[in-house]
Amino acid sequence: MDKKQKLAALGAGAVLVVGAVSAVSIATNSQSSPAANATGNLEDRIANVAAVDPQTGDKVYVDSEYQVVKDLGEPGKLTVEGEKKPTFEITVSKVQKLKSCTLRGFGDEITPENGTFLLLDVTATLDASASEAVDEELAIMPLDASVFGVSPGQNRNVDYGVSTVASYSCDLENALDVAVGAGSTVKGQVMLDSPYSSGQVVYDPQESGGWTWAY
8 A cells, every 4th residue: 555545544535444464445435535635735635525424414624634523422434435324433422531540450540651541432333345345354443542642632733642551551341342343333432541631532543534523
């Protein structure tokens, strides 16, 4: 996959499906990635993003970091070209800010390395059609803390260093699966270790453009 393909892989209308080893782009539709045109000014870079969501008709907002802006509880969607329903959806419905968490397996309280724990409630669905669109043995989308990021606000640089030993060590009552497979829906919690007590949570596996929710 060349640089342009990687940049396009997680825009408003591309589908990224991760196999056992590598990440591949399934397809793009009219909402191609704002990062696909990574040169020039912001207007040029986001020119190919659809003005409205093809399913709902709602306006699509993209910030200067190539993230499609969503409200908490509003899903980010990827749709394979030719399909009417989304192939992948992910929703961050709640973000809790915590000063500490319980150490898994021991019961002690531990504090974040970066400043603030963020406990996300996440739901993700990958349609069965994803397995037909790629050559990989497994069609999955990753959901562990390493594919999330944070920023201090809209149009601000994203920090992807939110997966720390501390966040991984937190005992979660309803831990989110590390990935969602084709034909499945998963729901649960993931812990991030953020340097910002308020800002934006980002889902962006290739660090090239995804979705962002304010907290």
